[in-house]
Amino acid sequence: MGLFVIVFSCDEAYLEEIPKDFLSPENAFNDPQGFENAMVGVYDRVRDFWEGDWEAYMLFGNYTDYAFSYNPQDYTVQTSTYPWSEMNWNYAYLLLRDAQLIISRAENENVSWDSETQKKEIIAEGRFFRAWGHRLLAHMFGGVPIINEEISSPKTDFVRSSREEVYQFCKEDLGYAIENLPDAGKAPGRVGKAAAYHLLAEVNLCLHDWDGAINAASTVINDPNYELMTERFGRRTDMEGDVYWDLHQRGNTNRNTGNKETIWTIQFDYDLVGGGRGTNWELRWGPFLERTKDPDGENGFIKGENQYGRPVGHFTPTYWLQQTVWEDDWDDMRNSTYNIRREFYYNNPESNYYGQKVTKDVLIPLSQSYRYCQCFYMKACTEWDHPKLTKNDGRIFKDVYAMRLAETYLLRAEAYLGKGDKDNAAADINVVRTRANATSVNPADVDMDYLLDERARELAVEEMRTPTLMRLGLLYDRVKKYSYTLWADDSVTPTLGHETIQPHNNLFPIPQTAIDLNGGAVLEQNPGYD
């Protein structure tokens, strides 16, 4: 009966909990590999902004000067319980949580780093993303609560910092990131020094530190590793096209394909674990051909064929983005038929009009907007590269640019413009235009509107247009100016967004749940949303 044990002391060790099938921060952050693992989470979080479904409406220019929805959005419904601004708020704070965890835990003495440099690199990468997230929040919401320590207990007393404080906080993070990040990212898709400079340029613009912005942007522009692509390159050079088209082909986005223009790319792939859910750009930006009838009233198109995937036209480009923005120079490479398609040919073999061009008079009786045959920015499509397994759900799997050197030029142009140096601003814009074989702009014609037009020509679809306009405080102005519907009969009408937007919509409302659950302190709402 040796098992007869009566122990009147508590055996704490016996009750110790060791997780068996999941990691916890206690066992995950002991060595550099643990931090690398956590960094995967950070990149995955960032990718959320592109993978988002309806919430992505809010960031990539829908309801701005770029596009509107077929289900016309009324800006008055944008209240504090509006789900889409809340989703982006939540995405950003999830990213900040993960980035902060790395920053905080890296300082833990128990971590066995190989070298001090290794530790600093990891912290620098974490701080890059902390800046990226904070600055995005500041663009969208103005001043927000700053996350600068790991949250390990149920905190309920967050308060908003001013927008400037947030940008200043980002600037400090980027200073550290620039000093400690490797020159190039550790792997394709990872950020290096250039990304931090590019982001610093943007943050400095927000702080009206024009010289700081110019310096940061110049560091990238002057770096011989980065240059605008001017010659055909990549995997489709045997096909007809141009260099701008090459830039947006699947497989041509990472530096190892010869692309020297890319600074930081969000990674997607449909046949690799970790390849993400893809973007739904094609579904959103593409014309809803499937609904287009031939002159006999029969289906003119069949969906899911290799060429266009499954476009549904949720984002209808405004009249401005379809027409106006190109009118100065219709021969701009970025407006080539490779890059923007405006003519479509019936592809249903059963149609009597198979192979024939769709004519506008067919579309007029549909009494809808031009959605069924709207112009198609082809960078939102992966022609010939549709995954078979995901069927026709409209998602595409090609890497997307989060930062591209062309934008760095435009950021520097913005800084020169802020400084009043229109010559240099025009010079930078013309670098971008020259590559596109477009006519140069006259310095006298350069102003913020022109710059935003140029960003549209160069960056439409790619760019988070809404935050760009919000950081400039110009969302309201641009919507009022350009949010018009183009109808199949060439008539133009204001969108509902145009009718209902008000100046306070230049910022999103702070989500009501964030306010309600923050019982320990008051989180102020943005003006106009009470």
Added chain:
Amino acid sequence: MFVIIVSMAQVFAINTYSQEIRLSLNLKNTSIRSVLGQIEDQTEFYFIYNAKAIDVEKEVSVNFENKSIPEILDKLFEGTNVVYKIDKRQIAISTNSDASSIQKEIAISGKVTDSSEAPLPGVSVVVKGTTIGTITSMDGSYNLQKVPGNAILVFSFIGMETKEIPIEGKSEINLIMEEKTIGIEEVVAIGYGTVKKRDLTGAVASVKFEDQLLNANINPMQAIQGSVPGLNIGAVTTAGEDPELSIRGTTSLSTDQSPLIVIDGIIYSGSLSEISTNDIERIDVLKDASSAAIFGSRSANGVILITTKKGTSEKPVFNFNTYHGVQSMAKKIEMYNADEYVQYFLDYRSANGEEADPTKIEDYLDAREAEGYRKGIDTNWADLVTRKGLISQYDLSVSGKTKSTNYYLSGSFIDQQGIREGDDFTRTTLRANFSNDITDWLKIGMNVMFARRDYSGVELPIYGSWAVHNSPLVSPYDENGALVWYPVPSSSAKNPLLWLNAKDEEISTNLFGILFADIKIPKVTGLNFHFDYADNFDFSKHNQFWPSKNTFRGFDAPNGYARKVYAESRHWVLNNILAYSRDIDKHSINTTILYSREKATAESTRFQGENFSNETLGWNSMQQASNLYGSSAASDNTSESFMARLIYSYDTKYILTTTFRRDGFSGFSQKNKYANFPSLALGWLISEETFTEPAAWLNLLKLRLSYGVNGNQALGSYGGLAQMESVSYIYGESTTIGAELTRIGNSDLTWEKTGTYNVGLDFAVLRSRLSGEINVYKGTTSNQLVQRSLSSMTGYESVWTNLGEIQNKGIEIQLNSMNVSTSDFSWKTGVVFAMNRNEITHLYGTDADGDGMEDNDIGNSWFVGESIGAIYGWKTDGIYQLDDDIPEGFYAGQFTVVDVTGEGELSDDDRTILGYTVPNYRFSIMNDLKYKNISLSFLINSVQGGGGYYLVPTESRSLARSEIFNLWEGMEYWTPDNPTNEYRSLQVIGQSYSPTILEDRSFVRLQDVTLAYSFGNTILSRLGINNLRFYVSGKNLLTFTKKYDESVLKKKGYFTNFTGRDPETGASIRSENDEGPVLRTVVAGININF
């Protein structure tokens, strides 16, 4: 002649044994009686002697070395007239004068009656230590031939105290048997020990398993449904299902309500459906906090103690039981037939302003429907997926005891078919309970159970977008005989038969063994050490294969899809129990000290494959799949417990029980690994007091008071830890697996604690023909484990915290009455009543809206000051009729919405608490009737609402064409010609505010009925059979609901017009949940005992 039979043993015939066995004895100044006792202990002999004739108290001193029995006896009785006779193992000792009479065989007869002097038939009369015996006849008389004149007769009868009467040479023995109804001498399990009911201070309900065996109850809990007040057992809808259990009210906002199950003293982590009902001796339910506190941190939901059978008689008892029967739906699923459907469809069109010309019906229907309509197809989809299931069970057991060994061996097999195709269950159980007295101070035993449960088969889906949404006008097959995916192509309803060709194997195997030892500590009277080691090992596998053809999965897995899941778990328990009990004068002390450790581990592997190159081999050849995915999981937890209990009673009138338990559990945070659970209870046997003596009608009156603290650790393993989940990304072309933090930890997390007061009264009156028990309790559960929502800035959605408080109070009454007891006819009734109220007294402690009152959690329907089961929503008081003043946003035929605030405008503020899902009260009535050889028992069970309790929200039918809702189920609809105030119109357009429509689900159910016939004893005894019974038994035969409506009854042939599937499960008609109607079972069986 007075004869004492000192001991008994089995009969092995070896005549030379007495010569061969050699003994050594060295005893000084001891009685002859103890010398004989020593010989009995060391050998297999036993002595028979007449203590009056032989002076066994005479003191002797003996010293034998290696002597045979005759040598010893010769020496021992040297110089007296004592003689002995060795016959096999029996040694008869007598004086010369009576040596002949002691061996004489005589005839004996007599009559057995009960306390009212009514004859008792069927009483077993057995000569002790032999297989000789008989059973009393109809007039209570018995007659035995050739009985040794010195034997003892054992009289036993169910419900009566067993009596042993020495014959002493008499030829007639009449006996009045006493009823056991008071049962205060009965032993009750209280956890880590037993206590006589007399000394019980808590609320413990006991159910002895006797006639429960004659009902078709797969799960032991079903067998006691309705017999314990406050133990709520849910209904069962599928084969082999475990019913939902709860004791008293809901104590927790988030965690499980299931009571702790303890089998033979071991905390059991498996499923109750693994246990064969026939192996159960009794179930004791610890309801109040003071009783349950013995199980500390897991006791908040009450404790169910299951004791399995042992051998009870020296004669081996074989018991064989089998039944066979049919299972059907307690409430049939009624669908529209083709004509009703067409009418419904036309009404639907006209309600929506569409043309509804009966002659043009084919134009309106889907093309496939129109074709079916022309061909006269009338498919009943519910009939296609359901069936009458068969059920059969076989049980065989043998039990017995010898002087040192006790055994019970059993095996059972069950084959059960649920009411839907593919719902099949088979179970095999084996049990061996053994114990042996190795020495007079050490007893070792082992209880082992094996169970194999097979749930293989894919149940065809009824609800959701399956059977009930399909049109009667279409066939499930196309013209080539292949299954159609969407029987009506324009609707989203799928063909339920698509599941038919899926292969499914789901088997779990459980091995549960308890090794125990009982040691009487030498030299200290009453000190006992008990040790248990128990291991419960469970292995389960679930394999599935969907071929690409004709199956549901085939749709998105073009070349087959397979899944293989293996899981195993193990739970071991180590108990060390030191018990001491002693009676000194009027003081009686019973103490127990426990130290216990436990560990539970679990792991599982899951493996999926798609795109098979060859589908023939299915899940057995996963390598045929070109896409393979795998995942695995593992967890463990440990517990450590200390417990001490003292039961002190004075003069058998005043009883005090106090317990203290300290529990440690790995799942709680570092700061709160341990917690303490004390309890105190007092009992006063008023009927033992001298001042109550004059009241002869009062047989028992006992008052009990108790308070105890219980815990709930149901959060499980790792609940307090932050958790990271795996995440993946690609850098360029290479996959990288990483981790992200998805759950915030809480290092302060602790147990839910419930403190409960209980006042109880036990009584028995009128010669114990009426007895009962009343308990009143009030409990408060604090530190509620809830997932508190966090603001998004934290990066987490929620965190487990301890917040809030819930109060439960209630009353429970149990009455047992022996209404009639005559020789031919007896009638017993048991009534059980329970009522519980719960209330959330605190939630998060916040007042964000600044109204001076604590905030409610509307999202969870938790309101401070209301029951957990509150139903919150807009209120209706009927249907807008054509000539009503209909507000804007509503149409005639829609539900009205009451402007509760009276602001003249509807808003969110008009929502109120409309009622409660929890019952008002429950009751059940059990009746046992016996007339001669026939017995009938029936149990009526009821759950009642009233006053806004026991309601269920019931949605009106969805009217979208893409979602044909095709159930009859008493669903009328409003039309201008049928201006009902209960059902809405078929108009598709929604209303601005949708009220919550509630339905009362009070019901009275004839839950169990058993009719049995026992064969006459004369025939049986000749065959050596103790008992042979034929029986028929039914379950859930009739259900009456409050909204009883005769027209419904006539039309569809059932007694309920509750629109949902069953009032007890509460599944409403529109629920997406695929839970079906409750099972009705009718079986016929035979039970032989020999």
